[in-house]
Amino acid sequence: MLTLSQISRFYGDTVALDGVDFVVPEDTYMSLLGASGSGKTTLLRLIAGFEEPNHGEISINSKRIDGQAPHLRDIGFVFQNFALFPHLSVAENVAFGLRYRAENPLSNNSEILDRTQEALKLVGLDGFGHRGVGAISGGQRQRVALARTLVCEPRIVLLDEPLGALDANLRARMCDELRAIRERLGVSFLHVTGSETEALTMGDEVAVLANGRITQSDAPDTLFSQPRTAEAARHMNAWNTFDGGLCGDALSNQEIAVRFDQMEVCAPGTAPQDHLSLKAQYLTGEFNGPTALSFFRASDGSLLQIIDHLSQPRLPDLIEGQDYDLHFSSNALRQFHGAA
Amino acid sequence: MSAISTDPRATSAQTAESPALIRERKDRRRALGLLTPGLIWMALFMVLPMVMVIYVSFWTQTTFAVNSDLTTASWERFLSSSTYLTAIWTTLRIWLIVLVSTIVVGYPVALFIGLFVRNKTLQTALLVACVIPFWTSFLIRVIAWRPMLGTEGAINTILLKLGVISEPLTFLLFSEFSVLVGMTQIYCVFMVGPITFMLGRIDISVIEAARDLGASFGTVFRRIILPLSLPGVMVGSIFVSVMVLGEFATAASLSGRKVNLLGNIIVSQVGSLKWAFAAVAGVVLTIIITAVIALALRLVDLRKEM
Numbered sequence: 001m002l003t004l005s006q007i008s009r010f011y012g013d014t015v016a017l018d019g020v021d022f023v024v025p026e027d028t029y030m031s032l033l034g035a036s037g038s039g040k041t042t043l044l045r046l047i048a049g050f051e052e053p054n055h056g057e058i059s060i061n062s063k064r065i066d067g068q069a070p071h072l073r074d075i076g077f078v079f080q081n082f083a084l085f086p087h088l089s090v091a092e093n094v095a096f097g098l099r100y101r102a103e104n105p106l107s108n109n110s111e112i113l114d115r116t117q118e119a120l121k122l123v124g125l126d127g128f129g130h131r132g133v134g135a136i137s138g139g140q141r142q143r144v145a146l147a148r149t150l151v152c153e154p155r156i157v158l159l160d161e162p163l164g165a166l167d168a169n170l171r172a173r174m175c176d177e178l179r180a181i182r183e184r185l186g187v188s189f190l191h192v193t194g195s196e197t198e199a200l201t202m203g204d205e206v207a208v209l210a211n212g213r214i215t216q217s218d219a220p221d222t223l224f225s226q227p228r229t230a231e232a233a234r235h236m237n238a239w240n241t242f243d244g245g246l247c248g249d250a251l252s253n254q255e256i257a258v259r260f261d262q263m264e265v266c267a268p269g270t271a272p273q274d275h276l277s278l279k280a281q282y283l284t285g286e287f288n289g290p291t292a293l294s295f296f297r298a299s300d301g302s303l304l305q306i307i308d309h310l311s312q313p314r315l316p317d318l319i320e321g322q323d324y325d326l327h328f329s330s331n332a333l334r335q336f337h338g339a340a
Numbered sequence: 341m342s343a344i345s346t347d348p349r350a351t352s353a354q355t356a357e358s359p360a361l362i363r364e365r366k367d368r369r370r371a372l373g374l375l376t377p378g379l380i381w382m383a384l385f386m387v388l389p390m391v392m393v394i395y396v397s398f399w400t401q402t403t404f405a406v407n408s409d410l411t412t413a414s415w416e417r418f419l420s421s422s423t424y425l426t427a428i429w430t431t432l433r434i435w436l437i438v439l440v441s442t443i444v445v446g447y448p449v450a451l452f453i454g455l456f457v458r459n460k461t462l463q464t465a466l467l468v469a470c471v472i473p474f475w476t477s478f479l480i481r482v483i484a485w486r487p488m489l490g491t492e493g494a495i496n497t498i499l500l501k502l503g504v505i506s507e508p509l510t511f512l513l514f515s516e517f518s519v520l521v522g523m524t525q526i527y528c529v530f531m532v533g534p535i536t537f538m539l540g541r542i543d544i545s546v547i548e549a550a551r552d553l554g555a556s557f558g559t560v561f562r563r564i565i566l567p568l569s570l571p572g573v574m575v576g577s578i579f580v581s582v583m584v585l586g587e588f589a590t591a592a593s594l595s596g597r598k599v600n601l602l603g604n605i606i607v608s609q610v611g612s613l614k615w616a617f618a619a620v621a622g623v624v625l626t627i628i629i630t631a632v633i634a635l636a637l638r639l640v641d642l643r644k645e646m
Binding site: 069071074079083086087101102105148228313 | 350543545546548550551552553554557559563564567568576
């Protein structure tokens, strides 16, 4: 179990992490979701030991690891750009850790060969060992990076946007494979990403990093349907967050959130009595295939989105520039006290 | 039928050339244009003189004149004289020692600038600082070693004052040692530059990945950093080799005439108007330099690294 308590990291006056409390349980696929620049990579680098926190403690199974040299931490790190050794072959890349690690390196060549083969087989690269790392595709490089890390059997594997450099098709396939590989090995993965879809798909648990803190860490469906903070809701890319005062005085000075699919549109003044409503101007629509997004601007300037599914159209015909009433049931509402 | 064919492709091909062809021809003309000045320069000032030198080396040398009757006398004299064969050996020995010492002194400097300084501005500033000695003339840089290494020079004075030695060290100046020191100082920067650039190109995450896989810094250096920087070492070695093998000035001013390099022989033979003999030494030197570069290029495939 990896535990971070009150981890802070500053760069001059810039605060990257501000008191992060975070736990990655054993045998878990943990996604860490954060916008770019939110400090996700910094967090991983602190865990791996490439940088040290200014405050706080990092421990594995209650043994403190911050302050230890990175090569003694026994933590796997899969880099976003893969960081393969360009002068070594695929097999030599994978064998590097076994052969050259400071603590109990293997010297028996046939054992190294066996374990290298096994690792390559695990990631589906059987028979690629002799190739140069420049002579394989992006997806294969990703697998080599993974095999190279997994062969050392680290206590936890950190993946820094591992799918970012892959094309969409490959990304979907690697998603499934990463989960399958992790389940076979039983080691915890901490997967950092900026894509909420990826985080929700991959994670047994998803943590949201915002403003230098973990704002919520929950099972994907809980996080998606019941975000506890406005930040968490915004990161799901499925919630409109806005000032409650727009819907009347009862909710004023509170930040509230309503999911894109739980808002309805009607002509001004025709909203049902039992629904909360606000006035907004229709800006434009965006057709994405199975879904269509409509964009509205509320009177205080905040942007609201409503999603319509092709199979169940529920929006009236909208005219750009006209005002409409947006309404929603009070059940659909989430209120965040003091989070605004 | 075919004679009255109205196939539009056929007619357009006859009347006007395809744009692709025109563009290709234009590109080729531009490439030739770019190449021509260099080719003319090389032909006039390198290939032609080289052929001339080889030709002159077979001329007949008398005490005060040289004429174009072909003979191998100069070659025979050169290859049978122990003085000149010793000069070849001295040249090779000094070259090897200077090469090794520029690597030993230059590599750590390059390692520091290229790998530990990650700020590009600071990196450039440090590299420029390495070149500052070159703002003064070559001769001054060499002669500046005399007050440093002489019997009453800075080093001897300091060592005497500290009581480390009781009488001045005489091997410091006007010896092979002073030539080696002078050459290492002058040519070190040509080693530092290429290695720094090569090290600067190493992706820092590659080094972090090696650390993460459990390798200590020493292992990372041996298995990752050193192999990846070798092309830089090789380019630096070629620079240093070419310059050291043709050297004469450092030896002339710091060795007290005790060290005779092939370069010094050429200078003195030209000075006494022995053109044929100087040409022989020149050809021998060129052959040695060519062999050294060929060997270096064989060791590291630069095409792959560029």
